[in-house]
Amino acid sequence: MYKIILASGSPRRKEILEQVGVKFTVLSSDKEEIITKEKPEEIVKELACVKARDIADKVEGKAIIIGADTMVAIDGQVLGKPKNEVDARAMLQMLQGNRHQVYTGVSVIIKSDVKRDEFNAAEDIIISFTEKTEVWVYPMKRKQIDKYIATGEPFDKAGAYGIQGKFAVNIEKIEGDYYNIVGFPIAKLYTRLYEEGIDILNNGEEQ
Ligand SMILES: Cc1cn([C@H]2C[C@H](O)[C@@H](COP(=O)(O)OP(=O)(O)OP(=O)(O)O)O2)c(=O)[nH]c1=O
DSSP: OOEEEEOOOOHHHHHHHHHHTOOOEEOOOOOOOOOOOOSHHHHHHHHHHHHHHHHHTTOOSSEEEEEEEEEEEETTEEEOSOSSHHHHHHHHHHHTTSEEEEEEEEEEEEEOOOBSSSSOBOOOEEEEEEEEEEEEEOOOOHHHHHHHHHTTGGGGSGGGOOTTTGGGGGEEEEESOHHHHHTOOHHHHHHHHHHTTOOGGGTTOOO
16 A cells, blocks of 8 residues: 655645545645746656655655646746736736646656665656646736736636636637646546556555
8 A cells, every 4th residue: 555645735636636536645845946947848847856756755655746836838938826916917918818838747756665675765666747738718808807816816826827716717728638727637647657557546556
C-alpha cells in the first residue's frame, strides 16, 4: 500500500481526486516558486516538480506524491494568478474574444521503502508530463469584465478566471481535457501511472 499525497493546496485538485475516488491526504508545499524555464509547458512541469520534491523529502515510507501547476498562455505571454484587480482586468482583456492555451504540469514522485543498502534509500521513480487544452473565450465588454472581477473569482486562478465557476458563460469552446483547465489532468495522470503498473484508484497497488 502506498500513501498517496497531493502536494497542492488547490481546492480544485482535491475535488477532482475525490470525484474519482482516490484515497489521499493533502500536504501543500510552501516552497518559493522560482521559474528558470521559458516555455509554458516547461515552466508548469518545473513548478510541479518543486512542489512534489518538497513534500517527498518530508515523508517517510512508501508514498506517491503528486505535484501540479497550472498556467495560461496567450500570444507568447504566460499568465499566472493575478496580483490585483488591475492585473486581473489586463488578463481578462487579453483573453476575451480570443483563443488561449491552458497548461498543467504534473510531477509524480514514487517513493519505495525498499533500501538499496543500509545507508541509501531506494531511488525514487519520477513521472512528469504537461497537458495542454485550447480555450476560446467570447468577446466581453469592459462592464462584463468588471462585473466578473467583482465576484472575486479571478484571484486564486491562473489567467484570472475559473471555467468551473461564473466564467462558464464566457466560454465559447474548448479542445482537450476540461479537467486540465480546472488544474488537474486526471485522465492522463491515471493512465500514465496505470501504464507503470500503479493504480491510484487502488492505493497505488499494482493491477
Ligand atoms: C484556468 C483556471 C485555473 N484554475 C486554477 C487551478 C489552480 O488551482 C490555479 C493555478 O494555480 P497553481 O499555482 O497551479 O496552484 P495553486 O496555487 O492553486 O495550488 P498549489 O500551488 O498549492 O499547488 O488556477 C481554475 O480553478 N479554473 C480555471 O479555469
